[in-house]
Amino acid sequence: MIPPAFEYARPASIDDAVRTLAEAGEDAKVLAGGQSLLPLLRLRLAFPELVVDIGRIPGLRGVREDGGTLVIGALTTHHDVIADPLVRRHAGLLAAATATVADPAIRHRGTLGGSLAHADPGGDLPAVALTLDAELIAVGPEGRRAIPAREFFVDFLQTALRPDELLVEVRVPKTDESDGWGFHYEKFSRVAQAWAMVGVAALVRREDGHLAEARIGLTNMGATPLRASATEDALTGAGADGVARAAQSAAEGTRPSSDPSASAEYRSHLARVLTRRSVLAAARMG
Structure with missing residues (x-):
């Protein structure tokens, strides 16, 4: 059209x-x-x-370090996020999830900032930003302000950005594997390259054979990306035998939709199954 x-x-x-x-x-x-x-x-x-x-504005592309944080320009393409050695080393979950976005043509044109500002709950990267405790930096007439990812997504296709603000960078705390962090992103789609019916981003920190910390982000389980808080709490201190039990609460507090692709009940089932798989893979317990 x-x-x-x-x-x-x-x-x-x-x-x-x-x-x-x-x-x-x-x-x-x-x-x-x-x-x-x-x-x-x-x-x-x-x-x-x-x-x-805004495609030709200088200074909005690329990745740099700022102490314990990665700073990623809003116009950095998905392809460049995947290939960047800093992202792969310090934010592996972001690289892994971005590699599942659509197809190569879209990954070469689409941008990290554009995906987050679009705020589609069926998109892969909003839930990942939430899981990583990312901070989104906006610039408006009154200057710069930092918006935590947990406050950025406010409703379906709606963000905390004001009409006169521009998203300029995304700040991601480092989660190195050398510090005990493990990650995995898994989603279920009706056909290849389609929006995820449900996706799960798992980021865990291992300590003495148990999970010292767990963060679980959910894609397409409500009008915004969500954290599976009940599962996160249940996973703290858990070993491999506790993961399946903790995953049973992954859909608590969510409001998945029913549509021709999947019912709300089926999406809740997927959230539980994919959470178990993702946590076991992230923690290398499976």
Whole structure:
């Protein structure tokens, strides 16, 4: 289909982009890699009066270290996230989950910041950001502000970003395997490259044969990405024999939808099964 008519702007700097967004108000959409926005435009599910293309703004790509944190530019493509040695060494869960996103063509165009700002609960990376306790940095007319991932996703396709703010970077605390961290991301899809019916991101820290800490992020189990808090609590101090029991509570507090792909009951079942698999793989207990 042909998208509805819209005005187009291509700012040359972050300041220009913020000023453009402030002038447009809620009538503007930001274009990064375009892999989420363009389908919405073509299907006429989005009707912005202005599209603000930030693709050529310098300084929004790449990965660097800042002490115990990785700083990833919002325009860093999925492909570059997967290939970056710093991400692979210090945030393996992010690299592993990003490698499952769609197909190579989309991974070469889509961006980390774009995926998070789109905030589709069926997308893989919002739940991963939540699991990693990431911090998202926005710039607006009043300057920079840091938004914890747990506060960033507020509803279906809605974030805590204000209309005049631009997501510029994602800060991810390091979770090195040398410090006892293990990770795994597993999802179940109806067909290859489709949205996940359910996905589970597991990040665990091993200590003396037990789990000293566990974080479980859930994809497509509600209007936003979620943490399986009851399972996380049950896994603390658990050994291999306790993982299956803890995974039974993975769907507690969730509100999965029913649609032609899967019922809510089936999604809850998948959450329990995939959580068990992911935790055992992350902890190398399976």
